Amino acid sequence: MDRKKHRIMMVSDFFYPNFGGVENHIYYLSQCLLKLGHKVVVVTHAYGNRSGVRYMTCGLKVYYVPWRPFVMQNSFPTLFPSLPIIRTILIRERITVVHGHQAFSTLCHEALMHSRTMGYRVVFTDHSLYGFSDAGSIHMNKVLQFTLADVSQAICVSHTSKENTVLRSGLPPEKVFVIPNVVDTAMFKPAVVQPSRSEIVIVVISRLVYRKGADLLVEVIPDVCRLHPNNLFERPQHSQGVCTLLSDDNWNCSSLTEAFCIAILEAASCGLLTVSTRVGGVPEVLPDDMIILAEPDPGDMVLAIERAISMLPKVDPQVMHHRMRELYNWHDVAKRTEIVYDHALKCPNQNLLERVSRYLYCGVWAGKLFFLVMIVDFLFWRLLELWQPAEDIEEMPDLTLPHISNKETLQETK
Structure with missing residues (x-):
C-alpha cells in the first residue's frame, strides 16, 4: 500500500x-x-x-x-x-x-x-x-x-x-x-593509496570556542608532541577539510558538550581513527572499536591519543568507510x-x-x-x-x- x-x-x-x-x-x-x-x-x-x-x-x-x-x-x-x-x-x-x-x-x-x-x-x-x-x-x-x-x-x-x-x-x-x-559517505572517502611517511598526523576540525574544548587542546598538544616527536597536529580551514581528512591518520574531538557531533562521522567515513571526549551524545555515535573515548581532562585525552596511535597499524580505512555506509544512510x-x-x-x-x-x-x-x-x-x-x-x-x-x-x-x- x-x-x-x-x-x-x-x-x-x-x-x-x-x-x-x-x-x-x-x-x-x-x-x-x-x-x-x-x-x-x-x-x-x-x-x-x-x-x-x-x-x-x-x-x-x-x-x-x-x-x-x-x-x-x-x-x-x-x-x-x-x-x-x-x-x-x-x-x-x-x-x-x-x-x-x-x-x-x-x-x-x-x-x-x-x-x-x-x-x-x-x-x-x-x-x-x-x-x-x-x-x-x-x-x-x-x-x-x-x-x-x-x-x-x-x-x-x-x-x-x-x-x-x-x-x-x-x-x-x-x-x-x-x-x-x-554523513554523506560519498563525499568522505579514504585515499585510494595511503601515503607512507614517518610522522603521524592528528587533525582537529572545530571552532576555537570554549564549548569545543579549545582550552583542552592547548594542554594536550604539547604533551603528545613531547611523548611522540613524530606527531604533527593540523587545524585546516573548512575549505581544506575534506582534502586534509583524506590524507591524515587520526582525528581528535575535544568538545565539552555535543548532542551528536557529525564531524566524527565524517572522520570515520574517511577511515580515520577518532579520539573524542565522552560527553553528551558522542558515545552513541560509533562502535567502541572505531572511537576512543576520554574524559574531558588533558591527562586522560593524552592517554587516549597514545592508545589510538598504537591501534593505527590495525586500522583499515576502506573497511571503516564501508562500515559507515552500513551504519548511517x-x-x-x-x-x-x-x-x-x-x-x-x-x-x-x-x-x-x-x-x-x-x-x-x-x-x-x-x-x-x-x-x-x-x-x-x-x-x-x-x-x-x-x-x-x-x-x-x-x-x-x-x-x-x-x-x-x-x-x-x-x-x-x-
Missing part, C-alpha cells in the same frame, strides 16, 4: 549558503524526502543578496524571506509581524506538515507558533544540548517550553539529546523520536522521519481553548504571558483571514522534474 505523501515546510534560520551541521541536515533530508515523493519547501532568512525564491537540486524550493540576520545568523525576533508571510507560504504551497529545526532559530520558533495557530501539524528537531543554570540557557529553555507546549511531535539526534530536551521543555517523552544525524533517516510525520498527522484536532490552555502550565507568570501571546496571534490570524481570505491566495503548481538518480546528489547506497 502506498504511503501517504506529505507536503513539508522546513523552517530554520540556518541554511545554505551558511555552512554547518543543521544546514547540511535540512538539505540532505529534504533531498531524500523529495525522492520518496513528498513535496518539500525550505523557509529561511535572506543571506546577502540571496533573497526571494530559489530552486536547488531536484527542484527543492527555498524561500529566502527578506529579513536580515540579527546575531549569529538568527533573524530579529518579530513575533507577530512574521505571521502574514508564513501564512502565505503555507497556503501557496498547500503545506500539511511544518518541520522546524534548531532551538536557537528565531524563525523556527515563530513559524511553529503561527502554524499551530492556523491548525497545522508541526514537528521540531533539536540539534543541540543546553544547560540549566546559566542565564542564556534559562532563557532558551523557557522559549523552548513555549514552542513545544503545543508541538505535534519532536525529534532529537541522540538519546542524550532526548533526555535533555524532555527535561528542558517538559515535553512528554512519548512524543520525542530519536533519529541520528547522518540518509534514505533510512528520511524514512524514519516520514514515520514521524505520519504520527503528527494522526494527532487529534483540538479547539482553541484546549490548545492554548497548555501554555498556562509553563509557569506562574510565563504561562499567563504565553497564553496571552497565543490569543493575540489567533486574533491577528482571524483578521488576516478577513482581510485576505485563503481562496484569494494563488496556490503554486508543483514543479515536475525528470528523475535524477540517487548517485548524482546523495550518498551511495548498496
Whole structure:
C-alpha cells in the first residue's frame, strides 16, 4: 500500500549558503524526502543578496524571506509581524506538515507558533544540548517550553539529546523520536593509496570556542608532541577539510558538550581513527572499536591519543568507510522521519481553548504571558483571514522534474 505523501515546510534560520551541521541536515533530508515523493519547501532568512525564491537540486524550493540576520545568523525576533508571510507560504504551497529545526532559530520558533495557530501539524528537531543554570540557557529553555507546549511531535539526534530536551521543555517523552544525524559517505572517502611517511598526523576540525574544548587542546598538544616527536597536529580551514581528512591518520574531538557531533562521522567515513571526549551524545555515535573515548581532562585525552596511535597499524580505512555506509544512510533517516510525520498527522484536532490552555502550565507568570501571546496571534490570524481570505491566495503548481538518480546528489547506497 502506498504511503501517504506529505507536503513539508522546513523552517530554520540556518541554511545554505551558511555552512554547518543543521544546514547540511535540512538539505540532505529534504533531498531524500523529495525522492520518496513528498513535496518539500525550505523557509529561511535572506543571506546577502540571496533573497526571494530559489530552486536547488531536484527542484527543492527555498524561500529566502527578506529579513536580515540579527546575531549569529538568527533573524530579529518579530513575533507577530512574521505571521502574514508564513501564512502565505503555507497556503501557496498547500503545506500539511511544518518541520522546524534548531532551538536557537528565531524563525523556527515563530513559524511553529503561527502554524499551530492556523491548525497545522508541526514537528521540531533539536540539534543541540543546553544547560540549566546559566542565564542564556534559562532563557532558551523557557522559549523552548513555549514552542513545544503545543508541538505535534519532536525529534532529537541522540538519546542524550532526548533526555535533555524532555527535561528542558517538559515535553512528554512519548512524543520525542530519536533519529541520528547522518554523513554523506560519498563525499568522505579514504585515499585510494595511503601515503607512507614517518610522522603521524592528528587533525582537529572545530571552532576555537570554549564549548569545543579549545582550552583542552592547548594542554594536550604539547604533551603528545613531547611523548611522540613524530606527531604533527593540523587545524585546516573548512575549505581544506575534506582534502586534509583524506590524507591524515587520526582525528581528535575535544568538545565539552555535543548532542551528536557529525564531524566524527565524517572522520570515520574517511577511515580515520577518532579520539573524542565522552560527553553528551558522542558515545552513541560509533562502535567502541572505531572511537576512543576520554574524559574531558588533558591527562586522560593524552592517554587516549597514545592508545589510538598504537591501534593505527590495525586500522583499515576502506573497511571503516564501508562500515559507515552500513551504519548511517540518509534514505533510512528520511524514512524514519516520514514515520514521524505520519504520527503528527494522526494527532487529534483540538479547539482553541484546549490548545492554548497548555501554555498556562509553563509557569506562574510565563504561562499567563504565553497564553496571552497565543490569543493575540489567533486574533491577528482571524483578521488576516478577513482581510485576505485563503481562496484569494494563488496556490503554486508543483514543479515536475525528470528523475535524477540517487548517485548524482546523495550518498551511495548498496
